[in-house]
Amino acid sequence: MHDPWIERLSEYVDEELSRSDREAVEQHLLSCPECPSAVEDLTAVRERARNLPEAAVPAELWSRIESSIAAGRLRSVPSQGPGPERDRESRSGRTGGSSWGGRFSFSLPELVAASLAVAVLSGAGMFALMKLPGRAPAIGPTVAQAPPSGAAQEGATQAESPSRRETAPITNEEPRSLAASNATLPATTGPGVVNATRTETTPHEEAIAELRKALAKERDRLDPATVRALESNLAIIDLAIDQAKRALAADPANTYVKEHLAETMRRKVELLQRATLLASTTNSEGTR
Amino acid sequence: MSYSGGGIMTPSQDSEVTPTRTKDREDVALAAHGDVRAFARLYGAHSTRIFNLARRMTSSETAVDITQDIFLRAWEKLGTFRGESAFGTWLHRLAINVILARRSTLRTEQKRFSDEEGILDTLPARPGRSDLGMDFERAMERLPDGAKMVFVLYDVEGYQHEEIGEMLGISSGTSKAQLHRARMILRKHLTR
Numbered sequence: 001m002h003d004p005w006i007e008r009l010s011e012y013v014d015e016e017l018s019r020s021d022r023e024a025v026e027q028h029l030l031s032c033p034e035c036p037s038a039v040e041d042l043t044a045v046r047e048r049a050r051n052l053p054e055a056a057v058p059a060e061l062w063s064r065i066e067s068s069i070a071a072g073r074l075r076s077v078p079s080q081g082p083g084p085e086r087d088r089e090s091r092s093g094r095t096g097g098s099s100w101g102g103r104f105s106f107s108l109p110e111l112v113a114a115s116l117a118v119a120v121l122s123g124a125g126m127f128a129l130m131k132l133p134g135r136a137p138a139i140g141p142t143v144a145q146a147p148p149s150g151a152a153q154e155g156a157t158q159a160e161s162p163s164r165r166e167t168a169p170i171t172n173e174e175p176r177s178l179a180a181s182n183a184t185l186p187a188t189t190g191p192g193v194v195n196a197t198r199t200e201t202t203p204h205e206e207a208i209a210e211l212r213k214a215l216a217k218e219r220d221r222l223d224p225a226t227v228r229a230l231e232s233n234l235a236i237i238d239l240a241i242d243q244a245k246r247a248l249a250a251d252p253a254n255t256y257v258k259e260h261l262a263e264t265m266r267r268k269v270e271l272l273q274r275a276t277l278l279a280s281t282t283n284s285e286g287t288r
Numbered sequence: 289m290s291y292s293g294g295g296i297m298t299p300s301q302d303s304e305v306t307p308t309r310t311k312d313r314e315d316v317a318l319a320a321h322g323d324v325r326a327f328a329r330l331y332g333a334h335s336t337r338i339f340n341l342a343r344r345m346t347s348s349e350t351a352v353d354i355t356q357d358i359f360l361r362a363w364e365k366l367g368t369f370r371g372e373s374a375f376g377t378w379l380h381r382l383a384i385n386v387i388l389a390r391r392s393t394l395r396t397e398q399k400r401f402s403d404e405e406g407i408l409d410t411l412p413a414r415p416g417r418s419d420l421g422m423d424f425e426r427a428m429e430r431l432p433d434g435a436k437m438v439f440v441l442y443d444v445e446g447y448q449h450e451e452i453g454e455m456l457g458i459s460s461g462t463s464k465a466q467l468h469r470a471r472m473i474l475r476k477h478l479t480r
Contacts, residue, residue, distance in 0.1 A: 009468070010468035011464060011468075038475070042468075044475070045474045046471065050444070052344075052424075052425065055340055056336070061339070061355060065331065066324065066328070069324055069360070070324075
């Protein structure tokens, strides 16, 4: 036989019954063989729900979000005046939509460049925050799930406005040395800035110089938006390299910094390789 | 419901101290002008709650993607935050909107799990204590869709039936019935 009160027991537990209904349920509980245990269980379920353990946010999630934001920013770098590219974007509705998916669209190389840059930056300033004086993590100890590091934050901010600093243009000029490249960047590390030093990454630098030369020859074959994205990301990576070199100069025995520097250089090589490959396999119309 | 924060915040967050709210508002203002570092701080402060909301209202498999969507949407919409409520409250409601908007897709994907509570019989009831929490959450994940939404919103997140009704487009009576249904299913996955 169906117990009519059993359907109201959650309301009873939640104290949402009227006074008369509540008294009726309480009267019922005195004689029902099933409902008292149901009340006990429902209360326990409610308590369990209130005290569920929180799962940790996957560590890579912030990087993904930051990547998307950075890619969106790079995509939205303003063109130099209302040129044909902007007109084309306007006609195709590639910018200005209301949803994230409609607001930005990216070519593959742009996404690759952005993701590489963000990957670099996700680790870039960790040592800076840990090692350099006068810098404290932006997120306090009460934060449950911090972004991967303060480095990512700093990098993201740098990524957001590449136009604020001089980037390394891909031109037919002789490729700049990294030191020259770094000289154009703001001294974001503040006090304690030291001169960058040569490290075991020299082979990378040689590869980078060669790739820059090759890429400069093919520059005109790349879509202008791709070139802008590439330049912005190279500047970001250069900044990360600069920071790593400064940190390494201050703490030459730091294995993490050494590894990070080597990894960042490797990523720069990878980005240039991809860009060079793209330029050599496409014509100026064909990347979108 | 004694602990409810008016369907806005969990107890700890409902009593959020002013400096936290002030810091959030400062970061929102910065982020709305493009400061990703400030947005990263907001993410750091709120991502755990949002991720767990997404995980519980959908599934562990889809929670990461949905959380990403939520924060990207928040990044886009920061300019619309007027500071009338705590940022956490605003973000939470935005998160629920994103999750609900994806319900139809998710419902199709999860149909095989959501037809009836019989699926819960495939989970071991009354497990040993070692996997108690995990089993309970797995059981929650496999609740029928409507019951799961209401259960998470009411019992976990602290919303009231009237608010849930507005969000889900159901009456508060239906919300109560779904809550009871969810609890009655989940009672089988309790250990004393």
